[in-house]
Amino acid sequence: MRNVVQYEGIKLWVDQDVIHCKLRPDFFKNYEKDKTEEALFNAISILYDREYRPLLLDLKQINSTDAIEIFMLISNSVPINTLVLSRAFLVRSTCLKFLLALNNITGNRVVPNRIYTDFDLALLYCKNKYKNFNTVSQRSFT
Structure with a gap:
């Protein structure tokens, strides 16, 4: 694990060429909804370093409503799309997985x-x- 970034209730780090992200449950209590995308973008951009990596978001610690909200925000975020290769969301229940799917x-x-x-x-x-x-x-560059 390298480059651990803690930013306003968000913890990110790079491990095995994957950007890992954990959100504290109180992140949503302490943060304005319209600033959430900006906070996530700023945190991810610190680890970006001009190399596309997948983003693995661990949403198991937050409630279902907040998990759906963050899923929708990140899924539709043009700025975050410019920084990541793919997104994997880790959720705590099959029901939530079904709703997001x-x-x-x-x-x-x-x-x-x-x-x-x-x-x-x-x-x-x-x-x-x-x-x-x-x-x-x-292969494209050879």
């Missing part, structure tokens, strides 16, 4: 979203995305 189907996403209840599967997805992206990128 329904939204995922109806939304028109440029950057793909995946929703998981299992950390290991979410991490594997992110690592594979990073590996595939860099394999294709390296």
